[in-house]
Amino acid sequence: MIAPLLAALTLAVASEPCAPVEPLPQPDPASAALYREVGDSEQAAGHREPALAAYRDALRNDPSDTKARAALDRLCRAPAGADPFQEGLRRMQAGQPREAIAQFEQARAGGPDPSAALLEGICWYNLGDDDAAAPLLREAELRPEHREMASYYRGLVALREGSASDAARLFDVASADPALEHLSAGLARVAHRDGRLVLSIVAESGWDSNVSLAPGGTFGPTSASDGTYGLSATALYRILGPSGPYLRASGFLHDQFQLGTYDLKGVDGAVGWQVGRADRGALAEYDLGYRTFGMNPFLTSHQLLGSGWLGAGGVVWTASWLGRFESYDGGFSPFSGFLQHGELRATFPLGDRALAGLAYGLGHDSTERSVLDFTEHGPGALLRLGVTPRLRFGLDAALTFREYGAFDPTLSARRADQYLDGAVFTEYDLSNHLMARVALTGRKAFSNVDAFDYAKLVPTVGLAWIGGW
């Protein structure tokens, strides 16, 4: 919808408007006067090209029309050559933002030109130079006809700078234009949920067809089903905005209604540093985690995470690695060791409303016993679809091939598993901060050991509150 709005600024450029005029064989002063009237009218309305064409026609019909001659000379003296605004627009539409910027600057050199300021600001935004874009967009915003578009781009700049409250206010202004309302309203909600400080609380309940014996896939299921409920809270503080150091704290509980010995609780504290933006960047993070299982100490972990991403050709490539030193308690202690997982992911838009991703992961767990060590790898895929501005749909799928490190005498086998994981969910924004979510996750595990061959389904419903400042 933005492209037609920009295209509406288009004006045709007459070719050679100031070249010498070839007079007609027979002068026609009456026609010349009509053309001159049209020229005067167009010039008075600020439309240079039609005025030039009209004065040229006037002189073609009557070379002695001094008023037309004077008006044409005045117009031709003002800016030499092609209209820089038009040339800038042409360059912008041809995907040459830097060349377009030079033209818009020339157009603004003669005095305030909010249209040129708007388009130049958009060019700078697209080039990632928000400092250059911001004052131009502010200038354009002063004109009522550009107010919403300029606010929309100022909102994008604010969002990119991490000024979520400013972004939310600007998107609210931009949404006054119905053509921008869909884009702006969605981004306003994003802005209301973003900022230097972000708090989120999620409550959910559901049913597990096959409750796991222990978290993390270290054991198979119980073959017993139960209802579940969970609560989690996260606080993220980005000290300098999106780029820079950050702190994160989170806690969760995931309980069964009846099988209380499988209840899981945990807390995490993390410190990290992110550089760059959505199209390119990297982060490094340390996370200290603690878990209880059935009210007993279960796991203490020290996790390192590194990730980098780069946008190229419409695809964002992400490479990430995590390494976790795991220390299990009590009877789980043989699982202690060092778990690593790496992934390469490509995400790309599918049309205006969908995002798809393809990934391949590789992991290895070194434990205290070689029979528990495993190496796993496999592909994954995701799809995110914005059904309406408030309603989203998501789909995740993954296939994992896992092989254990040694023959296990207890199982009389060297265990090898394959996992087919899937999740579908839909989210609906009830307000700028509140979101409802319905999800269905499932796993089918295939194993060369029958006891680890199982399937499970977990439908859940939940409410999430997210606020950013």
Add this chain to the structure above:
Amino acid sequence: MIAAALSLALSMSLSAGGAGAGEHLLAGAGLFREARYAEALVEFRVAQRLGAAEAAGYAGATLVQLGRPDEALEAFGGPDAPARDALLDYYRGLAAFDARLYLAADRALTSLGSRAGPRIAGQAARLRQEIATALSGEPPRTAVDWYLARCAEYRGQQREVLARAFCRESSELGARRADRYGAQPRSASEPASQAKLAGSRP
């Protein structure tokens, strides 16, 4: 292709105005076909001054191409002017769309019905789909106020065709709200938050 169709339609429909007006209309049509819109507009404006009533519609189509939708709507006699040639009615809808008069644009494009050829009908359908997407949610109060402010602005400039169009759009958008804010026709001079804002800007 649509520009060529406009030129052909004009060539076949020349009837009114003097011989001089006809020449300017044809010259304008030729320039329009060559996408020399500034020069085409001049020819259509001269034809208007020579009494060719149909020149206004062609000037309107040209103004759409020049990115001057508000003036185009004035040339057409407003977004809800009586239907004439299907091609010009399509341009009238396009002018309304470019002027952000989405409901008016939808009415104009709907009125094309079976009169439009397949190419224009296809373009009109795509435009109507964009309009449906833009208007699928409840219009915000700020949008209702924005149209009312534009109405007041045009009324102040004594551009009554545009003032009526923006006031009607404001009222009809209001009628799409659950609280019907702005649904009742209001005087454009009535204080409204957005009108005050717009009025205070340089």
